[in-house]
Amino acid sequence: FELLLQSPFNRACGTNDPExxxxxxxxxxxxxxxELKLQQVVAEEHIHHMNATLVEAKRQATLYQREAEKCNAATETxxxxxxxxxxxISKERKLTALWERRARELGWQDSRAATTAR
Known part of the structure; x- marks a missing residue:
């Protein structure tokens, strides 16, 4: 600022008026x-926007976390x-094999196997 006051323009005017x-x-x-007040307003608006964005991001993260937990539970089920x-099905196959073996021992023949053999 002092440089501004001591500029050649001021000296050229010939005024050195303290008032x-x-x-x-x-x-x-x-x-x-x-200028400081304007910068403060801009900074406060920026902080407000950042806070709103952060709140929304946290909300979204919570929703995604809940959905992931539901998905994991469904996958486990x-x-x-x-x-x-x-x-x-393993038990059923064993039981079927047992009954089929017993039926063959008693003379049963699979009609599908007989048809295929002909």
């Missing part, structure tokens, strides 16, 4: 204060059902 210098300093300080089904 004018004081008024110019006051105007310069007022401008700086206004399906896996358990598949394992039970595999166990049941």
């Amino acid at each position: 004018r210098t004081k008024e110019m300093e006051k105007q310069f300080v007022d401008l700086l204060n206004e 399906c896996e358990e059902a598949r394992e039970k089904s595999e166990g049941a």
